[in-house]
Amino acid sequence: MKDVAARAGVGLKTVSRVVNEEPGVTPDTVARVQSAIDALGFRRNDSARLLRTRRTASVGLVLEDLADPFYGSLSRAVEDVARAHGALLFTGSSTENPRREQELVLAFCARRVDGLVVVPASDDHRYLIPEIEAGVATVFVDRPAGRIDADVVLTDNAGGTRTGVAHLIAHGHRRIGFIGDQPGIHTAGERLRGYREAMADAGLPVRPDWYAMGPTTPERVRAALATMLTGPEPVTALFAGNNRVTVTAVRVLSGRPQPVALVGFDDFELADLLDPPVTVVAQDPAGLGRNAAQLLFRRLDGATSEEPSRVELPARLIARGSGEIPPAY
Amino acid sequence: MKDVAARAGVGLKTVSRVVNEEPGVTPDTVARVQSAIDALGFRRNDSARLLRTRRTASVGLVLEDLADPFYGSLSRAVEDVARAHGALLFTGSSTENPRREQELVLAFCARRVDGLVVVPASDDHRYLIPEIEAGVATVFVDRPAGRIDADVVLTDNAGGTRTGVAHLIAHGHRRIGFIGDQPGIHTAGERLRGYREAMADAGLPVRPDWYAMGPTTPERVRAALATMLTGPEPVTALFAGNNRVTVTAVRVLSGRPQPVALVGFDDFELADLLDPPVTVVAQDPAGLGRNAAQLLFRRLDGATSEEPSRVELPARLIARGSGEIPPAY
DNA sequence: CAAGAGATGGACAACGTTGTCACGGTCAGG
């Protein structure tokens, strides 16, 4: 910038004015500066600019795994909103590891991002308190923050599961299994709750061998399913607590002579092309991202000290067939 | 930092030394400074630090669409490599729009990222020349750069397609169709070339109504497929030039009495669960990302003025059944 | 005991920008 000023025969500040399109510079001067800029290939250093203005025009997004299509859609939505507000996006995958989450968040804070969108991997976010007090707007998404009170955007996991299980009940099932992720994960717990509530609402019992919570590896899902299908009171339908469970269940069930009804949480591509087409309770990952980002920028733009808000997005039943298989007695 | 220094009763530079774990500070002083840091909740401002050291420890990744699982895997791989080198990752989606690509790239450059990984959306990257000369390491991935000579990591699109088409030929097909993306896209052109070569290698003709290039919307794919299947010399097999084409083809073909063999470029989840299971030529998106990022950091760490290098990753045929359907005469 | 060596600490400038303020020139009105 100094070089540009020298070449154009003006002061430093005038170059700054031209670069920022501030008013109050003679067209003639603008032209001179502009041609010096072009000649020297000058480009403003935004790092320095932002050091001075104390706004980095960037937000950090911490999620579980960028390679997961669910988070892919979510990121894309956050990115679109950020772009509309002229901000750039840092992304990082926590891989469901609390330490890694914290490292990423603090690295972003050290870069002085304006705001943070976080899919929690940890259950204690008190480490964020100083940052939030220092003015970093923070919104949690998909799962609530742990031990602090903060903005959050969630899917109605319990409600969605209730709808899905009710769908199975409506098609005549009374013995329904549930396989979910590790109970420590908020969404998994909520979905289990929804399952229990739906069963209770219909006056149905839940036998302990009808549900299983734990890591959703194919082997474990396979084993849990075997238990449910061979016990004294075998289930005639399954609610799969997430994507991975659903896919494994489809594989296992497709090989059985006795058809088993299935509803899964989370939609996935090609669900309609399987045989039978898989009924799901669909979340809206883009909606989560969009809402979280919008909330973030609302905080950033204005109202500094509102109450933390909580947005809950509905989950939608998409009936495709696998949930309508009648119970086999 | 000034406040920390005052509270600990030391100089500014000593705080800096403690924060950076530089040697030459008495354990006693370190403790004093440390407790002042904790008391004040001080966190180093990396923006300022990086302004001073002239290294931002961040790289920019521009790709087509973060929500596409292919790019999700790619990003994740880039992120992992970046993390191993202590760098943070900016991401941005160009949405296949050259102007948007340029905006993103230049925004990243204005932030003074150390390096850039770009999936080209434009066919002219001369706008990057000043940036590259200014020292921004740049690696292109998935598609080569336009009109400049730069590092690039590609999949062997033509070779992979040859393998896939040869697979169909080996199973007795002589009339094989090809549906690809818009010919302006490099990968689409390469795949078309591979198709032509495989046919030529087998001494087979290629009729003009056997291949179609263009936007891969379901409607267009459906129409193209209809033409191929009802012409004077209908095809008995199809090579689908990408993911979206494959999925649409599966939908269309599954409704036909006469089975049509199918091989698709790009693997996708659940391909093995469809009926018939879909044979594909699989790329390695994570491999693309990993190689590109590694190349980037090799440039960053050392050798400044090597020749641009070109890495080509193989594509792998995964035979699952749909390619082994015999021709129906 | 003097002097050199080594350890420890701090003052200052610099990184590349922007905000503040003051300066000089032009122009209209008295």
Place this chain on the structure above:
DNA sequence: CCTGACCGTGACAACGTTGTCCATCTCTTG
């Protein structure tokens, strides 16, 4: 011709760090 308002411009400090260099203080050694 003078005054005051207004406009365009530039000097300077500041943003929060780190690199350079020098000062001091404490040992050790001759």
